[in-house]
Amino acid sequence: MSLRTFSLTTIILTLISFNVSAxxxxxxxxxxxxxxxxxxxxxxxxxxxxxxxxxxxxxxxxxxxxxxxxxxxxxxxxxxxxxxxxxxxxxxxxxxxxxxxxxxxxxxxxxxxxxxxxxxxxxxxxxxxxxxxxxVPEAGEWAMMLLGLPFLGWVIRRKQLSTSLIKTQ
Structure with missing residues (x-):
């Protein structure tokens, strides 16, 4: 597991541990x-x-x-x-x-x-x-959404890049 993956996993688990009651x-x-x-x-x-x-x-x-x-x-x-x-x-x-x-x-x-x-x-x-x-969402929920949406965008972009590399080979 790379340091980058470990850091991202740590951030996600920290956000999940927030109290998400409304x-x-x-x-x-x-x-x-x-x-x-x-x-x-x-x-x-x-x-x-x-x-x-x-x-x-x-x-x-x-x-x-x-x-x-x-x-x-x-x-x-x-x-x-x-x-x-x-x-x-x-x-x-x-x-x-x-x-x-x-x-x-x-x-x-x-x-x-x-x-x-x-x-x-x-x-x-x-x-x-x-x-x-x-x-009404609490602060923890907003933080998860605000950090989660860019993460999803990154995952989608990475998948598109890897798909386009496979097609060009």
């Missing part, structure tokens, strides 16, 4: 129902995420407390990979809740919250699912 882009626009668990009680809420910027992950929407639809709120937040964080502010009230949420592979989600009263609780979606839009 950051998912989730589209949250839609209607959800959640069960919230706090102080031994289950509270049911309807969410309506009405807009999301898929480039930044910022989203907004509104919702209401199911037993009393006159209790409404607005939500703003940001999706980051397989999770999002948000702030819910109730209308006509000083009450708010901050949430940290994990998105499951099926688009359902669950998380924890703290509110303006100091309550800490959990919640999960019981209907509605986020949609996986696409996966």
């Amino acid at each position: 950051n998912n882009i989730w589209d949250l626009v839609g209607v959800y129902q959640t069960n919230t668990f706090a102080n031994g009680t289950i509270y049911v809420h309807d969410w309506n995420i009405v807009s999301e910027n898929l480039q930044t992950g910022d989203f907004s929407g509104n919702g209401f407390y199911v037993p009393d639809p006159s209790v409404t709120w607005n939500i703003t937040g940001t999706v980051n990979g397989n999770s999002f964080s948000d702030l819910i502010k109730y209308n006509n009230s000083t009450y708010w809740a901050k949430e940290i949420v994990a998105i499951n592979s099926d688009g359902s989600f669950q998380g924890t919250f703290t509110d303006s009263n100091g309550t800490i609780g959990t919640f999960n979606s019981v209907s509605g699912h986020a949609n996986l839009v696409s996966s």
Whole structure:
């Protein structure tokens, strides 16, 4: 094995060893129902995420407390990979809740919250699912593509040269 072949093999194996997992882009626009668990009680809420910027992950929407639809709120937040964080502010009230949420592979989600009263609780979606839009390549994947394409070009060119030499002999 020549030094040139060894170096090229080393570069390829190094690139393959990069973590090639992707950051998912989730589209949250839609209607959800959640069960919230706090102080031994289950509270049911309807969410309506009405807009999301898929480039930044910022989203907004509104919702209401199911037993009393006159209790409404607005939500703003940001999706980051397989999770999002948000702030819910109730209308006509000083009450708010901050949430940290994990998105499951099926688009359902669950998380924890703290509110303006100091309550800490959990919640999960019981209907509605986020949609996986696409996966964004990470730096390692871009490096493999950028180094791999010239390598493929070199291999093709070398094969063309060797084929043309055989034909001329």
